[in-house]
Amino acid sequence: MQTDNIEDVVDAAELEAKTADWKLSPEREAMIDDLQSRYPTKKSTLLPVLWAIQEQEGWISREWMAYAARRCDAALSHVLGVVSFYTMYHRKPVGKYHVQVCRNISCHIRGAPKIIAAVEEKLGLQNGGVSSCGKWSLEHVECLAGCSWAPVMQINRTLHENLGPDEALKILGELE
Amino acid sequence: MTKVLFEHRGKKGVDTFEGWEAVGGFEALKRALKMKPEEVIEEVKTSGLRGRGGAGFPAGVKWGFVPKNTGKPIYLCINADESEPGTCKDRVLMEELPFMCLEGALIAAYAIGAKLAFWYIRGEFDLSERVMSRAVEVLREKGVIGKDVFGSGWDIDLVVHRGAGAYICGEETGLISSVEGDKGQPKIKPPFPAVEGAFRCPTIVNNVETLAAVPWIINKGGLAYAALGTEKSKGTKLFSVSGAVAKPGVYEVEMGYPMHDLIMNECGGPQFGKTLKAIIPGGSSVPVLPAKIAMEMNLDYESVQAAGSLLGSGGVIVIDESQSMPELLAILGRFYAHESCGQCTPCREGTGWGSRLLDRVAEGEGKDQDMPTLERIARFMTGTTICFLASSMAMPIQSFFKHFRHEFEALLPVTTEAKGD
Numbered sequence: 001m002q003t004d005n006i007e008d009v010v011d012a013a014e015l016e017a018k019t020a021d022w023k024l025s026p027e028r029e030a031m032i033d034d035l036q037s038r039y040p041t042k043k044s045t046l047l048p049v050l051w052a053i054q055e056q057e058g059w060i061s062r063e064w065m066a067y068a069a070r071r072c073d074a075a076l077s078h079v080l081g082v083v084s085f086y087t088m089y090h091r092k093p094v095g096k097y098h099v100q101v102c103r104n105i106s107c108h109i110r111g112a113p114k115i116i117a118a119v120e121e122k123l124g125l126q127n128g129g130v131s132s133c134g135k136w137s138l139e140h141v142e143c144l145a146g147c148s149w150a151p152v153m154q155i156n157r158t159l160h161e162n163l164g165p166d167e168a169l170k171i172l173g174e175l176e
Numbered sequence: 177m178t179k180v181l182f183e184h185r186g187k188k189g190v191d192t193f194e195g196w197e198a199v200g201g202f203e204a205l206k207r208a209l210k211m212k213p214e215e216v217i218e219e220v221k222t223s224g225l226r227g228r229g230g231a232g233f234p235a236g237v238k239w240g241f242v243p244k245n246t247g248k249p250i251y252l253c254i255n256a257d258e259s260e261p262g263t264c265k266d267r268v269l270m271e272e273l274p275f276m277c278l279e280g281a282l283i284a285a286y287a288i289g290a291k292l293a294f295w296y297i298r299g300e301f302d303l304s305e306r307v308m309s310r311a312v313e314v315l316r317e318k319g320v321i322g323k324d325v326f327g328s329g330w331d332i333d334l335v336v337h338r339g340a341g342a343y344i345c346g347e348e349t350g351l352i353s354s355v356e357g358d359k360g361q362p363k364i365k366p367p368f369p370a371v372e373g374a375f376r377c378p379t380i381v382n383n384v385e386t387l388a389a390v391p392w393i394i395n396k397g398g399l400a401y402a403a404l405g406t407e408k409s410k411g412t413k414l415f416s417v418s419g420a421v422a423k424p425g426v427y428e429v430e431m432g433y434p435m436h437d438l439i440m441n442e443c444g445g446p447q448f449g450k451t452l453k454a455i456i457p458g459g460s461s462v463p464v465l466p467a468k469i470a471m472e473m474n475l476d477y478e479s480v481q482a483a484g485s486l487l488g489s490g491g492v493i494v495i496d497e498s499q500s501m502p503e504l505l506a507i508l509g510r511f512y513a514h515e516s517c518g519q520c521t522p523c524r525e526g527t528g529w530g531s532r533l534l535d536r537v538a539e540g541e542g543k544d545q546d547m548p549t550l551e552r553i554a555r556f557m558t559g560t561t562i563c564f565l566a567s568s569m570a571m572p573i574q575s576f577f578k579h580f581r582h583e584f585e586a587l588l589p590v591t592t593e594a595k596g597d
Contacts, residue, residue: 038292038335040249040375046357047340072357085359085517086340088299104261105460105507106418106493142343142511143261143460144300147418147491148425157302 002061012076015066022067028052032071042073046082050089059090095130095137097175099123100154103140106147111164115151116140118165122172178404180392180412181385182428185272191307193314196275202320204391208283209328216287220390222398224410229255229346229383230459230489232477235390239380241370242288248377252285252293253355255383256308257339257346259298261460261511262491265414266384268426270297270304273388274311278334280387282320283394285332288380292333294355299339309336343515347563348381349373350517361517362563385414405431409476413490420447420496431476438475439494450496454579458488460508461568463575467495485575501580502587505572506531506538512569523566526557530569542588547577 003010023029032052035045049071053064060068060083069076083089101116125131125138146152149161153168160171179185189195196202208216221236242250254277258266269277285293295312297305312334315321323331337355344350345360352374354360373379389411393401402410409431415438416426422444429438435455439445446452452467457475463485465473473483480487495504513531518524530553533546554570561567577584 035335038333040292041357043357044355044375047338047354050340051338074357078358082357082359086299086342088341103507104511105456105504106262108504108507109419109493109495109499110424141300142514143259143263145258145264145267145298147262147264147493148416149264150418150424154300154302159302 002063010062012066015063015076016070019063019066019070022063024052024056024067028056042071043078046072046074046079047086050079050083054089059093093130093134096135097155098137098139099172100139100141100144102142102144102146102150102152102154104143106143107151110150112151114165115153115163115168118169119153119172122169177430177433178412179428180401180404181269181273181276181388181414183392184276191272191274193275193311193318196273196279200395201275201391202279202326204394205279205282205286205320206326208286208394209326209330213287213289216283216394219398220287220393223389223393223401224398224405225386225389225393225401226409226477227383228385228389228413228490230260230461232487235382235386238370238382239284239288241368242378242380243371246378249292249375250288250290251374251377251379252281252288252290253348253351253374253379253381254281254293254295254387255346255348255351255381256295256297256301256304257351258301258384259343259346260489260491261508262418262456262493263416263459263489264418265416265426265490267301267304268414268416269384269388270301271307274307275315276391277308277384277388278311278315280390281334281382282325282332283390284380284382284387285334286330288378290380291331292335294374295334295336296345296351296355297336297338299341305336305338312336342517343511344517344563344565347565350563351381352379359517361519364562406474406476406478408478409487413475413487415475415490415492417443417492417494419494420450420452420499421445421494422447429475432474432479434474435492436471438492439471443494446494446496450498452494453497453499454495454501456485456491456493456495456572458486459491460493460511461564461571462486462488463571464495464501464579465575466579500538501576501583502534502538505576506534508572509534509569512565516565520561520566522557522560526553526566527569529553530557530573534573537584537587540587542584544589546588547581547584551577 039045049068065079069079123136127140130137152161184190184199217239225235226232339345342360345354347362349363350360369379404411418424427442454464455470456464473479477487509531513527516523516527554573557566557570
């Protein structure tokens with residue numbers, strides 16, 4: 001069981017002890033070793049280390065934050081601050097398909113509200129929601145730099161452009 | 177019209193190492209490595225190339241600020257954290273011409289004396305990140321990134337550093353904080369990064385589009401670049417056009433090109449033949465202009481400023497008569513409130529408070545003093561913070577009110593006039 005509530009008070013020493021021998025997959029450990037030989041300080045590899053954790057685990061628990069702190073020579077409180085600052089690090093599990101729909105100005109002008117409404121209805125989710133089966137999560141996001149091909153939505157890492165509500169629903173349908 | 181950045185766009189295989197070599201790629205880097213670093217800087221100064229991320233500062237002058245012989249390492253950070261709403265040009269350069277971007281970065285690294293460069297790429301970017309990471313791998317295999325590049329005795333390493341979803345990391349000192357493994361909070365200037373930046377060492381931060389022009393400048397000469405564009409805005413610029421036009425897209429034109437021609441020719445005119453109402457010419461942070469004024473101006477730093485806005489990042493957002501200006505401003509307000517990093521009070525409180533007021537005005541639930549209050553918030557947010565994010569919300573508020581006041585007043589209980597306090 002790993003800790004997902006950022007407000008939970010967790011004893012740092014306890015976390016450190018619990019995760020003292022934790023390691024990522026050998027390829028990821030090798031990738032981090034390589035980066036740490038190139039970057040000027042260990043702490044500066046914190047963002048890539050957090051990405052490696054999230055790619056492996058799907059989200060970043062307090063336990064894995066303790067691992068990152070040890071790996072990057074940083075305080076756990078520093079890692080907690082960094083993880084909560086950047087919106088793409090998930091502090092709770094998200095759906096297998098994390099759907100991000102852009103709500104910013106260029107997408108809005110080209111019909112984003114219709115895409116958002118269609119996707120919300122189809123998934124039965126509101127902004128920030130995760131489906132009970134764990135398959136879907138939905139987030140309204142700010143500009144994804146797809147402005148000239150608006151409106152756009154991103155599912156996990158894949159960007160879908162020039163959408164109409166029908167195209168958006170078709171893409172979701174294919175993942176069902 | 178001469179193309180600098182898109183000269184080779186769309187040619188078969190130009191996104192591969194061999195394809196880039198086939199169109200004369202890496203000739204500029206080889207040429208630069210035979211020059212003295214100061215000579216490279218001088219050539220870029222001659223070209224008049226200005227920073228394309230939004231600020232428009234002359235690139236060669238910036239490079240010249242790096243102090244010599246401090247004994248400290250020097251770093252280059254490439255700003256590929258493209259997040260300004262309406263801007264999507266760097267993505268095109270990276271996805272379609274990755275080796276041109278990298279060649280420009282390597283020339284810059286050589287010119288400033290950097291041994292390590294960080295390619296800071298936006299966390300949300302998928303294809304661009306994969307293309308750039310692969311291109312860096314290829315250059316390592318070919319020895320173009322590594323020791324003794326092309327037998328010159330010069331060593332360079334470059335890493336792709338992925339952001340994680342924070343608009344503020346596009347601000348150069350925020351980007352540096354993020355590279356250092358911290359929250360992406362901007363730092364007070366001075367010291368300027370060129371003197372004391374990443375890891376408290378001299379650091380140059382350049383936008384992708386700026387660096388992408390450098391190989392052409394080294395190949396054809398600074399004077400050839402300076403011959404393009406206008407007297408003060410040299411060269412070409414990418415404009416990413418979005419919104420209510422028939423053919424949105426990323427277009428390269430010479431500085432000084434008429435906005436009218438960009439919209440009517442390149443972009444095929446308004447979408448569905450509607451009447452245009454407004455244009456935001458340089459990304460969401462710059463003042464909006466009525467379409468009538470915008471359509472009469474030319475696209476260079478000075479002309480756009482004379483018309484009452486800024487060229488910014490070249491993100492042209494086109495708005496037609498079907499859009500509600502209060503609704504669009506509320507969207508921008510939410511964006512800045514979401515992206516404020518939280519360290520300066522006028523920004524943290526001003527963006528949040530402003531956004532809540534804009535939301536209720538747009539929903540028709542505004543109070544009679546909401547507009548004067550928003551104007552006061554905008555005034556107190558300007559110039560009172562470490563970075564420009566707060567001003568980037570103030571400028572839209574002030575310009576939307578200036579040109580489209582009637583649309584806001586129509587949603588409010590009584591007509592309001594700004595108080596002069």
